[in-house]
Every structure is written in C-alpha cells, then in structure tokens.
Amino acid sequence: MGTGQLATLIMQGFDGPVYPIHPTEKTVLGLKAYARIEDVPDVPDMVVMVLPTGIVPGLLANCGKAGVRAAVVTSGGFREVGGDGFALERELTAVAREYDIAMIGPNCIGVSNFNIGLNTTYYPYEQEEGGVTVISQSGTYSCHIYGHTRRMGIRLSHTASVGNSAIIDLAECLEYFADEPTTRAIALYIEGIADGARFVEAAKRACANKPVVSLYVGGTEAGARAGMSHTGAMAGDDAIYDGMLRQCGIQRATSIEEMLDWCWALSTQPRSPGNRLCVLSNAGGPGASMADTASREGLEVPVLSEGLQAKLREHLPYTGTGVNPIDITFLLDYKALYDTIPRLLMESGEVDGIVMYGVFGTLLFRSRQKALEGRIDYDVEALVPMYMALIEGFAKLSSEYGKPVLVSSFWGRDDDALAYLTDIGVPVYPSPERAVKAFAALTRAQISGS
Amino acid sequence: MGTGQLATLIMQGFDGPVYPIHPTEKTVLGLKAYARIEDVPDVPDMVVMVLPTGIVPGLLANCGKAGVRAAVVTSGGFREVGGDGFALERELTAVAREYDIAMIGPNCIGVSNFNIGLNTTYYPYEQEEGGVTVISQSGTYSCHIYGHTRRMGIRLSHTASVGNSAIIDLAECLEYFADEPTTRAIALYIEGIADGARFVEAAKRACANKPVVSLYVGGTEAGARAGMSHTGAMAGDDAIYDGMLRQCGIQRATSIEEMLDWCWALSTQPRSPGNRLCVLSNAGGPGASMADTASREGLEVPVLSEGLQAKLREHLPYTGTGVNPIDITFLLDYKALYDTIPRLLMESGEVDGIVMYGVFGTLLFRSRQKALEGRIDYDVEALVPMYMALIEGFAKLSSEYGKPVLVSSFWGRDDDALAYLTDIGVPVYPSPERAVKAFAALTRAQISGS
Numbered sequence: 001m002g003t004g005q006l007a008t009l010i011m012q013g014f015d016g017p018v019y020p021i022h023p024t025e026k027t028v029l030g031l032k033a034y035a036r037i038e039d040v041p042d043v044p045d046m047v048v049m050v051l052p053t054g055i056v057p058g059l060l061a062n063c064g065k066a067g068v069r070a071a072v073v074t075s076g077g078f079r080e081v082g083g084d085g086f087a088l089e090r091e092l093t094a095v096a097r098e099y100d101i102a103m104i105g106p107n108c109i110g111v112s113n114f115n116i117g118l119n120t121t122y123y124p125y126e127q128e129e130g131g132v133t134v135i136s137q138s139g140t141y142s143c144h145i146y147g148h149t150r151r152m153g154i155r156l157s158h159t160a161s162v163g164n165s166a167i168i169d170l171a172e173c174l175e176y177f178a179d180e181p182t183t184r185a186i187a188l189y190i191e192g193i194a195d196g197a198r199f200v201e202a203a204k205r206a207c208a209n210k211p212v213v214s215l216y217v218g219g220t221e222a223g224a225r226a227g228m229s230h231t232g233a234m235a236g237d238d239a240i241y242d243g244m245l246r247q248c249g250i251q252r253a254t255s256i257e258e259m260l261d262w263c264w265a266l267s268t269q270p271r272s273p274g275n276r277l278c279v280l281s282n283a284g285g286p287g288a289s290m291a292d293t294a295s296r297e298g299l300e301v302p303v304l305s306e307g308l309q310a311k312l313r314e315h316l317p318y319t320g321t322g323v324n325p326i327d328i329t330f331l332l333d334y335k336a337l338y339d340t341i342p343r344l345l346m347e348s349g350e351v352d353g354i355v356m357y358g359v360f361g362t363l364l365f366r367s368r369q370k371a372l373e374g375r376i377d378y379d380v381e382a383l384v385p386m387y388m389a390l391i392e393g394f395a396k397l398s399s400e401y402g403k404p405v406l407v408s409s410f411w412g413r414d415d416d417a418l419a420y421l422t423d424i425g426v427p428v429y430p431s432p433e434r435a436v437k438a439f440a441a442l443t444r445a446q447i448s449g450s
Numbered sequence: 451m452g453t454g455q456l457a458t459l460i461m462q463g464f465d466g467p468v469y470p471i472h473p474t475e476k477t478v479l480g481l482k483a484y485a486r487i488e489d490v491p492d493v494p495d496m497v498v499m500v501l502p503t504g505i506v507p508g509l510l511a512n513c514g515k516a517g518v519r520a521a522v523v524t525s526g527g528f529r530e531v532g533g534d535g536f537a538l539e540r541e542l543t544a545v546a547r548e549y550d551i552a553m554i555g556p557n558c559i560g561v562s563n564f565n566i567g568l569n570t571t572y573y574p575y576e577q578e579e580g581g582v583t584v585i586s587q588s589g590t591y592s593c594h595i596y597g598h599t600r601r602m603g604i605r606l607s608h609t610a611s612v613g614n615s616a617i618i619d620l621a622e623c624l625e626y627f628a629d630e631p632t633t634r635a636i637a638l639y640i641e642g643i644a645d646g647a648r649f650v651e652a653a654k655r656a657c658a659n660k661p662v663v664s665l666y667v668g669g670t671e672a673g674a675r676a677g678m679s680h681t682g683a684m685a686g687d688d689a690i691y692d693g694m695l696r697q698c699g700i701q702r703a704t705s706i707e708e709m710l711d712w713c714w715a716l717s718t719q720p721r722s723p724g725n726r727l728c729v730l731s732n733a734g735g736p737g738a739s740m741a742d743t744a745s746r747e748g749l750e751v752p753v754l755s756e757g758l759q760a761k762l763r764e765h766l767p768y769t770g771t772g773v774n775p776i777d778i779t780f781l782l783d784y785k786a787l788y789d790t791i792p793r794l795l796m797e798s799g800e801v802d803g804i805v806m807y808g809v810f811g812t813l814l815f816r817s818r819q820k821a822l823e824g825r826i827d828y829d830v831e832a833l834v835p836m837y838m839a840l841i842e843g844f845a846k847l848s849s850e851y852g853k854p855v856l857v858s859s860f861w862g863r864d865d866d867a868l869a870y871l872t873d874i875g876v877p878v879y880p881s882p883e884r885a886v887k888a889f890a891a892l893t894r895a896q897i898s899g900s
Contacts, residue, residue, distance in 0.1 A: 001780055029822060030825035080769070107769075123814065137735070138734055138735020140736055151862060191735075221745060222745045223739075223742025227734075229734075229775075230735070256881055279672075283589070285587070285706075288667045289665070289705070291675065291676040292668070292670050295670030301675075319531060327676070329526060372457055375460075375479045375480035376479060410595055431598075
C-alpha cells in the first residue's frame with residue numbers, strides 16, 4: 001500500500017523532495033530510504049503513514065518531535081473496527097493535538113492537490129488540473145473516481161479523504177476549500193456528521209462562496225450500517241440530513257456519478273440566469289428525452305416566439321422544427337448548427353441557456369475513410385480546420401453570453417470535437433438526461449454560490 | 451445520408467449482395483449502381499429508400515412491382531411535418547398495402563440485425579452480437595447508442611427504428627422480437643402509442659417471453675410537444691402510460707442510459723430468485739452507496755447470520771467486515787476476493803445475488819510498471835495467468851449458482867479484467883448505484899419474463 005502511494009507521488013510528478021522511511025530497506029522505488037524520521041535531513045512539510053495500527057501513535061509522536069506539522073494517516077484499524085480501536089484513535093488524536101499536527105485520517109487515503117502534482121493516493125490522475133474539489137468520507141471516492149473523471153474529461157482541483165476525521169473533518173475541509181482559489185465547485189461525500197452545528201456553519205459559509213453538491217448515503221438502515229463499519233460515522237435520519245443540507249445551500253445528488261456531473265457544470269459554466277432551457281438537437285429522440293427530463297426537473301422549455309421561430313426556420317431544413325425543442329434533423333450546414341442558431345437563441349432573451357445534442361467531430365468520418373479506403377473520395381483532414389473553427393466558436397458562446405451551454409453525446413473523448421469541448425470547459429454528458437439534470441443544477445445554484 | 455447508410459452496410463460486413471440505385475452515378479462506394487429498381491438483376495429482399503419526400507411513394511410502387519416485399523423508408527417530410535405531409539404519408543401507406551410491403555418508416559433509420567451483419571443506419575456497430583434488442587420511435591436511439599454500448603460492452607442483437615410507424619409499429623416489432631431467439635431483453639423507446647389496445651396485447655405477450663424495459667418521454671407537456679414534431683406521435687398522460695406499461699409487465703426506466711443498463715443485466719444474467727442483495731466491496735464508499743441505493747430501490751441488504759459472518763472473517767483482514775455490505779478493505783488475497791468469499795455467499799442461501807465493487811485487472815499495474823521502469827522489480831505479465839484464472843472462475847459464478855452477479859467499476863474496458871467480464875456477459879457498471887439499480891431490475895423481472 002505505502003509503496004503504491006509512493007509510486008503515485010512519483011508518477012504524478014510532484015517535484016518537492018520525497019523521503020521514504022523504511023525500517024530495513026536502503027532504497028524504495030529508487031529513492032534513498034531512511035530508517036527513522038529523525039534520520040531525514042530536512043523537516044518534511046507532511047508525512048504519509050502506512051503502518052501497522054499499533055505503532056502509528058508512537059511514530060506520529062516522533063514526527064511531531066522532528067517538527068512535522070501535517071500528516072496523512074492511511075492506516076486503518078482505529079475507531080472503525082470498534083473495541084481497542086477506540087482507545088488507539090484517542091491516543092493518536094492526543095498525539096496530533098500535542099504536537100499541533102494537522103492530521104487527516106486515520107483510515108484515509110489522503111489528499112491530492114493537482115496544482116502542485118501532489119497525490120498521496122494509490123492512483124495517478126492523468127489529467128490537467130481543473131476546478132472540481134472532492135471532499136470525501138470515502139478514500140475510494142477521492143481516487144478511484146480518477147478512472148471516471150479522466151474518461152469523462154472532468155478536471156479535478158483537489159481531493160481530500162478524511163477517513164475517521166479524528167482531527168480534520170468535512171467541516172474543516174469545507175472551510176479551507178471555500179477560500180481555495182482553484183476550487184470552483186465542491187463535491188462532498190457524506191456517511192455521517194458528528195458535529196452538526198459546526199458542519200452547518202462551515203457549509204453555509206462555503207455555499208456563499210461556491211457551489212457545493214453532496215451525496216449522503218447514511219439515510220437508510222443499510223447505508224448507515226455500511227458507514228458505521230467503514231469510517232465509524234454516525235448516520236442520521238434521511239429527512240433530517242435532507243433538510244440540513246438544503247438549509248446550508250448544498251444540492252443533494254443521488255449518486256456519485258450525478259454529484260460529479262453537477263460539479264462538472266458548476267465548475268466550468270456560468271450559472272443559468274433563469275430556468276428557461278432551450279433544447280437544441282439534431283436528433284428527435286434526444287430532443288424529446290431532454291424536454292421530458294427538463295419538465296420533470298422543474299425547468300421550463302418555453303415555446304419560442306413566432307418571430308424567433310421564423311428566424312430559426314431560415315436556417316432549418318423543412319423537416320426541422322424551431323418550436324423548442326429545436327430539432328435540426330439532418331443538416332450539413334455546420335455553421336448554422338454551431339454558430340448561427342445558437343447565437344439567435346442566446347440573443348433572443350427567450351431562454352437562459354442551451355443543452356445541445358448533436359456535436360460530432362471526425363470520429364465517424366475517419367473510421368469510414370479508413371474502412372472504405374479507395375471507395376470514397378473525400379479527405380477528412382481537409383474538413384478539420386473549418387469544422388474545428390466552428391467548434392471553437394461554439395465553445396465560447398457561454399462566456400460570451402453569460403449563459404450555460406451543455407452538450408450530450410453517446411460518443412466520448414475518442415472524438416476530436418468532444419475532446420476539444422471537454423478540454424476547454426464545455427461538459428459533454430454521456431446521455432441527454434444527464435446533461436439536462438446538470439443544467440437544472442446550474443439553475444438551482446443561483447440562490448447561493450458565486 | 452444514403453451514401454452513409456451504404457457505407458455502414460459495407461463496413462458492417464453484410465455479405466449478401468447490395469445494389470445501389472442512383473439516377474446518374476455508375477458506381478457508388480465502389481459498387482455498381484443501377485438507375486432504377488427495374489434494372490437490378492435480382493429481386494432484393496429489402497430496399498432502403500433515402501429520397502426526396504415527393505418521389506418516395508411512386509418509387510416504392512416501382513419496387514413493389516419489381517417484387518420487393520420489405521422496405522426501410524428513411525426519408526422524412528411526411529406526417530411529422532404536418533400539412534401536405536399527411537397526404538403523402540397516406541399515399542405511401544396505400545402503396546405499401548397494395549404491394550404487401552413490410553415497410554418500416556417513413557422518417558426512420560431502419561433496422562439492424564447483427565447476427566447477419568445487416569445495419570441500415572448511419573453508424574457501424576463494432577461489437578460482437580449480443581442479446582439486447584432496441585425498438586425505438588427514435589432513429590438516434592437505435593444507432594447513436596452504438597457509441598455508448600460499445601464503450602460499455604453492452605452487446606446488441608437487433609435495432610429497429612420505426613419512425614412514423616405507417617405500417618410496422620412498436621407493437622408489431624414486439625410481436626416479432628418476442629419470438630426472435632437471439633433477443634434476450636427488449637429496450638423500447640416510446641414517444642406515443644396510437645393503438646393502445648393492440649400495443650397492450652403485443653406487450654403482454656412479449657413480456658411473457660422475455661423482459662421488456664421502456665423509456666416513455668411523452669408524459670410531460672414539453673416531452674409530448676417534442677414527440678409530436680419528431681414522429682407525429684400522440685403522447686398521453688404520464689400516469690396512464692405508467693399504469694399501462696406496468697399492467698403489461700414492462701419495466702419503466704427514467705433515461706436511455708438506465709434502459710440499456712437494465713437490459714444489459716436482463717440479457718446476460720439469471721433473474722434474481724429474490725430481493726436479498728449481498729453488497730461485496732473492497733472499498734467502503736461504494737459499499738455504503740450500494741447499500742443505501744439498494745434500500746431506496748426496495749431491495750433487502752440482509753445482515754448475514756453469525757455463522758456465515760464467522761466463516762467470512764476467516765478470509766478477511768481485521769479491518770474488514772462481513773456483516774453486509776461485506777467490506778474487504780485492503781486485501782491482496784485475490785482468491786478470497788474472487789472465489790472463496792463469493793462462493794460462501796452463493797452457497798449460504800442467505801442472499802439472492804451479488805453486486806460487487808472492486809474488480810481490477812492489470813491496468814494500474816501496467817501503467818505503474820511503465821512509468822517506474824527500472825525502479826520496480828515486479829513483472830505484471832507474470833501475474834496475469836493466475837489473476838485471469840480467478841476472474842474466469844468469478845465470471846462463471848452466476849450460471850453455476852443461478853443467481854446474478856453484477857460488477858461496478860470506475861474503470862472501463864481499457865482494463866483487461868473488466869473487458870473480459872463484459873465480453874463474457876458479466877455487466878460492469880460505471881457507478882455503484884447503477885449496478886444496484888440494474889440488480890433491482892433483475893428482481894422485478896421475476897414476475898414475468900423468462
């Protein structure tokens with residue numbers, strides 16, 4: 001475990017000095033190892049401890065004596081296992097207090113700060129840094145999610161796995177990330193909160209600065225049972241947590257995927273000035289799904305004015321419709337699709353943002369050209385500059401007009417246009433419904449948040 | 451459009467003869483083209499028509515005269531655009547009736563049968579054939595989804611886009627696929643149903659043979675408006691559709707993604723004999739999320755008996771818990787994880803199936819070995835045979851015990867173990883919650899279905 005975490009730190013490209021400590025090995029992963037913290041020729045800014053439970057408090061004390069003031073304690077076997085674990089955790093906490101060590105854990109995977117290539121988890125994160133910070137009572141949800149976020153193109157700023165929260169807890173993390181400038185949205189995974197009053201205070205302050213989305217899993221008997229054995233968290237009634245989160249201004253998601261979906265939009269797009277959604281699609285099914293989902297989410301899909309519809313019709317084929325949803329059907333005029341029509345909508349004042357289905361780059365054309373070599377006479381490469389120029393303009397619409405633009409597609413980052421959009425901060429959701437739900441999160445964030 | 455559809459047919463590897471018909475071109479995509487259906491030296495089993503609306507009825511009549519008895523009419527501009535479109539569609543329908551042509555469409559993308567490499571859509575489907583058949587009032591949802599299903603590893607049997615349903619409608623497709631032997635689960639996208647009585651009869655019969663999952667989007671004002679302009683579908687009150695679908699035995703999903711998620715499990719796994727779920731995880735957060743979601747879905751996550759817990763504890767580290775969720779925490783004993791523990795659970799009689807989080811192949815180890823070449827001394831390749839043998843055994847548990855096993859992971863088919871599982875028919879969901887919801891669909895399918 002410790003070797004894996006060190007491997008990640010190296011792979012992540014952290015450029016500060018790293019000192020492995022090992023009782024017998026002379027080197028670990030090619031780095032000179034030290035037998036004891038006392039032997040390290042420097043006072044580390046932080047230690048990461050992956051050790052048998054019983055010896056953790058004593059060795060943390062040694063770190064404290066050596067001047068260390070921050071620690072990640074990965075080791076488990078404390079409060080979460082019951083029995084002797086309670087006493088061991090009290091002992092550990094007393095050591096951290098005595099030496100004024102900002103300790104995260106025990107029973108946690110630690111912290112990541114992608115601005116400086118710091119990642120104490122088991123998994124490297126292969127993506128440029130972004131604006132989503134994850135604060136989690138689950139270590140998994142602070143690092144296994146890299147597989148998901150990387151595939152989607154969601155960019156993270158920090159992750160913090162608080163484990164048993166002996167010293168640093170969710171509330172303290174909220175306080176910190178409320179002011180941390182690269183964090184634009186906070187995802188908060190909750191199994192249970194010990195000090196409700198302190199949490200509410202921190203959460204209200206955080207929500208005044210930036211949007212916070214939570215997943216709370218302790219509101220059912222089975223969920224509470226799981227949390228108890230996981231981090232020793234005391235869960236509570238679902239309705240009480242629901243009300244508390246709402247009072248704080250925290251949006252509540254129903255899954256880890258949804259929490260990250262919403263944070264993706266909240267960290268990249270302007271808040272929607274209202275709840276009037278324009279559904280723009282070149283495919284009828286996704287258009288209908290998006291309209292239906294929007295209604296269920298309390299969004300308005302307003303019928304556009306006759307004047308605006310007339311303007312839109314100038315750019316639509318006769319099979320298309322400009323009522324809203326706008327169904328472009330089959331249209332090879334990419335300028336209309338990515339530029340003229342969205343601008344007419346943005347300038348109309350009739351809608352507060354756009355969710356679009358129908359962005360395709362050259363993935364299909366490339367595969368077709370390759371498969372049918374000699375049979376077809378077009379050259380995909382020749383189309384790319386024109387096409388990408390339109391996509392680049394499309395990506396800027398949200399900042400230009402101050403209204404969100406979200407996209408959905410069944411294709412992913414293997415398509416050049418979709419990869420470009422996610423890289424530049426236009427979320428591309430893997431289903432029409434998820435894009436609309438994320439739009440709804442943007443409208444709800446108006447009441448608080450920046 | 452037509453050239454794109456022909457390109458797909460070639461790329462899909464359809465091995466029957468294909469005759470392009472084009473008024474002026476001598477060849478299309480390297481195939482000899484014919485000016486008129488009358489010139490084709492054979493009676494095609496099926497024609498695909500992508501033509502200006504006005505000339506479609508006349509040319510379909512020519513096909514009928516030439517002996518063609520099946521047609522896909524891709525062209526739009528009929529009933530769905532209103533006005534003259536109604537008359538044109540009546541004319542087209544009369545032609546199809548006159549010549550006894552099994553016509554699908556108009557305004558549709560056609561059909562796919564992956565058992566014979568037939569795919570009339572714009573998109574090739576790069577996956578081996580499977581058991582999910584999609585019947586859809588949206589062409590997009592019968593082909594754009596290939597991007598999604600391929601990424602996930604969901605394998606399709608057929609797709610049918612019914613468009614305006616002038617002759618062949620959802621009910622007729624249900625009748626056909628109820629008996630089609632490679633179809634093991636049916637996904638049904640509905641915008642509106644014209645003949646309710648006929649639909650109910652066909653649906654009840656289909657549900658007696660195999661599970662059917664639907665997405666109905668016409669139950670809101672905005673969804674109904676979208677469906678009307680898309681396929682001219684007459685939508686109806688959400689509660690009425692909800693009741694009708696339930697009476698038929700059709701499960702109702704809330705998104706296209708969920709519909710396919712459920713069909714994936716239903717087409718590959720045995721039905722769950724009951725609703726007692728075992729949550730098995732090597733990570734606390736996903737374990738808690740799965741338990742919480744299970745409770746919300748009406749599943750039981752039973753506390754395991756003391757006897758079974760004692761047996762499980764023999765194979766768990768002291769930080770683990772065997773209550774249910776079973777949290778293995780950090781365990782390098784892969785045999786326990788993939789074999790001993792699941793078998794104890796399957797044999798106990800205390801649970802009706804397993805949803806597991808925590809399958810990892812060698813993706814991480816390979817990336818680590820590559821990044822830290824020279825610094826680490828293990829060889830990933832040496833581990834693969836042992837590891838894959840365990841995964842192969844794990845994949846067979848569901849058929850061996852007649853109880854479903856579903857997996858969730860934040861990684862995808864880029865990992866060897868996860869690709870193997872999906873290839874062999876163990877669904878791997880991209881989030882813990884989605885795996886549990888799919889398990890719930892397996893328990894609901896007991897009441898009808900095979």
